[in-house]
Amino acid sequence: MRDTDHVREIDRVLRGQTTGRDGVVSESWRRCVETYGMDPSRPSPAHIVTEAELRAHREQSERLIAIARSGLDSLFRQVAGQNYVLLLADAKGVTVDFFGDRRFEDDLRTAGLYMGSDWSENRAGTCGVGSCIVTGEAITIHQTDHFDLHHTPLSCTAAPIFDTSGNLSAVLDLSLLRSPQPKASQNLAMNLVCSSARRVEMANLMAMTRRDWVLRFSASPEFLEVDPEAAIALDDSGRVIGLTHAAQQVLGSQSGSLLGRRLDQVMELSVDDLPELMRGRPTEERVIRLHDGRALFGHAIAPQTARVPRQTGIALPGGLSSIAGPDPAMQALLTRAAKLARTQIPLLLSGETGTGKHRLARAIHMCETDARPFIQLDCARADPAAIDAMLPSAGTPGTLFMQGVDDLSPAGQAAILRLLTDAKLRVIASVRDDLSAMTRSGAFRGDLFFRIAGATLSVPPLRLRQDFDWLLDRLLRQRNPDGLRLTPAARSELKARSWPGNLRELGNTLDVAVSLAEGADIDITDLPDPVLVETRADDAECLESLLDACGWNMAQTARRLGVNRSTILRRVQRLGLTPPQ
Numbered sequence: 136m137r138d139t140d141h142v143r144e145i146d147r148v149l150r151g152q153t154t155g156r157d158g159v160v161s162e163s164w165r166r167c168v169e170t171y172g173m174d175p176s177r178p179s180p181a182h183i184v185t186e187a188e189l190r191a192h193r194e195q196s197e198r199l200i201a202i203a204r205s206g207l208d209s210l211f212r213q214v215a216g217q218n219y220v221l222l223l224a225d226a227k228g229v230t231v232d233f234f235g236d237r238r239f240e241d242d243l244r245t246a247g248l249y250m251g252s253d254w255s256e257n258r259a260g261t262c263g264v265g266s267c268i269v270t271g272e273a274i275t276i277h278q279t280d281h282f283d284l285h286h287t288p289l290s291c292t293a294a295p296i297f298d299t300s301g302n303l304s305a306v307l308d309l310s311l312l313r314s315p316q317p318k319a320s321q322n323l324a325m326n327l328v329c330s331s332a333r334r335v336e337m338a339n340l341m342a343m344t345r346r347d348w349v350l351r352f353s354a355s356p357e358f359l360e361v362d363p364e365a366a367i368a369l370d371d372s373g374r375v376i377g378l379t380h381a382a383q384q385v386l387g388s389q390s391g392s393l394l395g396r397r398l399d400q401v402m403e404l405s406v407d408d409l410p411e412l413m414r415g416r417p418t419e420e421r422v423i424r425l426h427d428g429r430a431l432f433g434h435a436i437a438p439q440t441a442r443v444p445r446q447t448g449i450a451l452p453g454g455l456s457s458i459a460g461p462d463p464a465m466q467a468l469l470t471r472a473a474k475l476a477r478t479q480i481p482l483l484l485s486g487e488t489g490t491g492k493h494r495l496a497r498a499i500h501m502c503e504t505d506a507r508p509f510i511q512l513d514c515a516r517a518d519p520a521a522i523d524a525m526l527p528s529a530g531t532p533g534t535l536f537m538q539g540v541d542d543l544s545p546a547g548q549a550a551i552l553r554l555l556t557d558a559k560l561r562v563i564a565s566v567r568d569d570l571s572a573m574t575r576s577g578a579f580r581g582d583l584f585f586r587i588a589g590a591t592l593s594v595p596p597l598r599l600r601q602d603f604d605w606l607l608d609r610l611l612r613q614r615n616p617d618g619l620r621l622t623p624a625a626r627s628e629l630k631a632r633s634w635p636g637n638l639r640e641l642g643n644t645l646d647v648a649v650s651l652a653e654g655a656d657i658d659i660t661d662l663p664d665p666v667l668v669e670t671r672a673d674d675a676e677c678l679e680s681l682l683d684a685c686g687w688n689m690a691q692t693a694r695r696l697g698v699n700r701s702t703i704l705r706r707v708q709r710l711g712l713t714p715p716q
C-alpha cells in the first residue's frame with residue numbers, strides 16, 4: 136500500500152466508511168485524530184525516552200521485571216530464529232525490558248523496537264502496546280493497521296499484564312520488523328504472548344501472596360498443577376485479596392470485581408475446605424462447583440509461611456493449621472501430628488464420634504506434597520471379601536484410612552492383617568472405643584492392634600475444647616452465605632450444650648438454625664433442641680477439663696453436665712479443684 140492510500144483510508148474511516156479494518160483499529164485511528172490531534176500525513180520517528188527517564192520507569196517496574204524475566208526468557212527462546220523482538224512495556228507504554236537480536240540493533244532502534252521507546256498511543260499512534268493499554272485487551276496491530284506511516288512495516292502483537300488487584304501494570308509485545316502480509320500469520324504470536332502474560336501474572340500473584348491461601352484453577356485437570364489457567368489469593372476469612380486477570384474473567388462475570396468478595400459467594404466452597412484441594416488428592420477429584428452450575432478443577436496452596444495460631448506460637452503445615460483455634464490441647468496434638476506426618480508410623484486416632492478424626496487423617500495425609508492416593512475403608516461396612524479385593528492397591532504407596540476399626544468383625548480383622556502384610560500403605564485408623572481395653576479383653580486381635588497403634592492421637596470431645604467460639608464461627612461461616620450472625624443468647628446456649636455428637640452435631644444444629652433464621656440474626660428460638668441430652672460421669676480430671684473449657688464458669692459447666700450450679704460447687708470443693716492462676 137502506498138503512503139497516500141494509507142492516509143486516504145484513515146480519512147475514509149473517520150468519515151464513517153468501512154474499509155475492512157478491525158473495529159479496534161478504526162476506533163484507535165479515530166482517537167489518534169480526534170483525541171490526540173495527530174495528522175496521518177506527518178509521520179514521526181519513534182520516541183526514545185532519556186536515560187534518566189528510562190531509569191525512573193525501570194525502577195518503578197523493577198519487581199515486575201524481575202518476576203517476568205524468566206517467563207520472557209522462555210518465550211524468547213520459543214520464537215528464536217524467527218526475527219521476533221520481545222518488549223516489556225510499563226503501564227505508560229515505555230519499554231522497560233527488551234529481548235532482540237543484537238545483530239539488527241540499528242534497524243530495531245530506528246523502528247522503536249528498543250529499550251526506552253515510548254509506545255503510548257497518544258505519542259506513537261495506533262500500535263500494539265499503546266492500543267493494548269487503552270483497550271485492556273490483547274491485540275495485533277499488523278503493518279498498515281498502524282496509524283503512523285513510520286510504523287507500517289511492523290507487525291506487533293501485545294497482551295496486557297494485570298497486577299493482583301486487576302489494574303493493568305505492563306504489556307508484553309512480540310514484534311517483527313518484516314512479516315508476511317496476512318494478519319493471520321500472527322495468530323501463533325497472539326497465543327504465545329497471551330499465555331506468557333498469564334504465567335507472569337501467576338508468578339506475580341504467587342510472589343505477592345506467600346502468606347495467604349492461593350486457589351489455582353483450570354477447566355481441565357491435566358494442566359492444573361503445571362500450568363493452571365487462573366488463580367485467586369484469599370485471606371483468613373476467605374475474602375479474595377488478589378487475582379489474575381483470567382480469574383476475574385472466569386469467576387467475575389457481570390457482577391463486578393471479585394476483589395473483596397467471599398469465596399463462598401463465588402463458588403460452593405469456603406476457605407476452610409481448601410485443605411481438601413491440596414496436592415495429595417488426585418487432580419480429577421478436586422472439583423469446584425460454581426454457583427452457576429459450571430465445574431472447574433482446583434489446586435489449593437497453603438500459606439508458605441504457615442499462619443501462626445494466636446496464643447500458641449506454633450507453625451503448622453496448611454491442612455493442619457485449619458483444624459483448631461486457640462486450644463492448647465488441640466495445638467499440642469496438631470504439633471505432634473505434624474511431626475508424625477513426616478514418618479510412616481501407623482497412627483491411631485481416638486475420640487468420640489464426630490470429633491474430626493477423619494478430617495485430621497486427611498490433613499495428615501496432605502502434609503505429604505506428592506499426589507498419593509487416600510484410600511478410605513469404612514470398617515463397619517467392610518466385609519472380608521471387600522477387604523481382600525483391596526490387596527492389589529496395597530502395593531502402591533499412599534494412605535489407608537480405616538474408619539472405626541473397633542467395628543471390625545473377627546473375620547474383618549483377619550482380612551485387614553492379610554492386607555497389611557507387605558503393604559506399602561501408611562495406615563491411619565480411627566476408633567471411638569477404648570481399643571487397648573478391647574485388646575486386653577480379647578475383643579480385638581493383639582497382633583492387629585500393634586500393627587495399627589504405632590502412635591495414638593486422642594482428639595478431645597467438643598465440650599472440652601477451649602476454641603469452641605472459633606469452631607462455631609468457622610462452621611457457621613461454612614454454611615452461611617448471607618452473613619447471618621448469632622445473637623449473644625444463641626451463642627451462650629450453644630456454648631452450654633454438651634454435644635455428644637461433637638462437631639457433626641454442631642454442624643447439623645447450625646444447618647437447621649441457618650434455614651430457620653429470619654432477618655440478619657440467628658436467635659435462640661432458631662436453634663433446634665439437643666437431640667440427645669447426656670449426663671456424664673464426672674471424675675476429678677473430667678470435671679477439671681470441663682471447667683477449663685467453660686473458663687471456670689460454674690453455671691455453664693453445670694448446664695453442660697445437666698446438673699445444677701450448687702452440685703458443681705460442692706464437687707469442686709470436695710475434689711479440691713482450683714482455677715488456673
Ligand SMILES: Nc1ncnc2c1ncn2[C@@H]1O[C@H](COP(=O)(O)OP(=O)(O)OP(=O)(O)O)[C@@H](O)[C@H]1O
Nearest residue numbers: 457458459487488489490491492493494638639642
Ligand atoms: N476442624 C473442623 N472444622 C470444621 N468442621 C469439621 C472439623 N473437623 C470435623 N469437622 C466436620 O465435623 C464432621 C465430623 O467430622 P469427622 O467425620 O472427621 O469426624 P470423625 O471423628 O471421623 O467421626 P466418626 O468417628 O463418627 O466417623 C464432618 O462434617 C466434618 O466436616
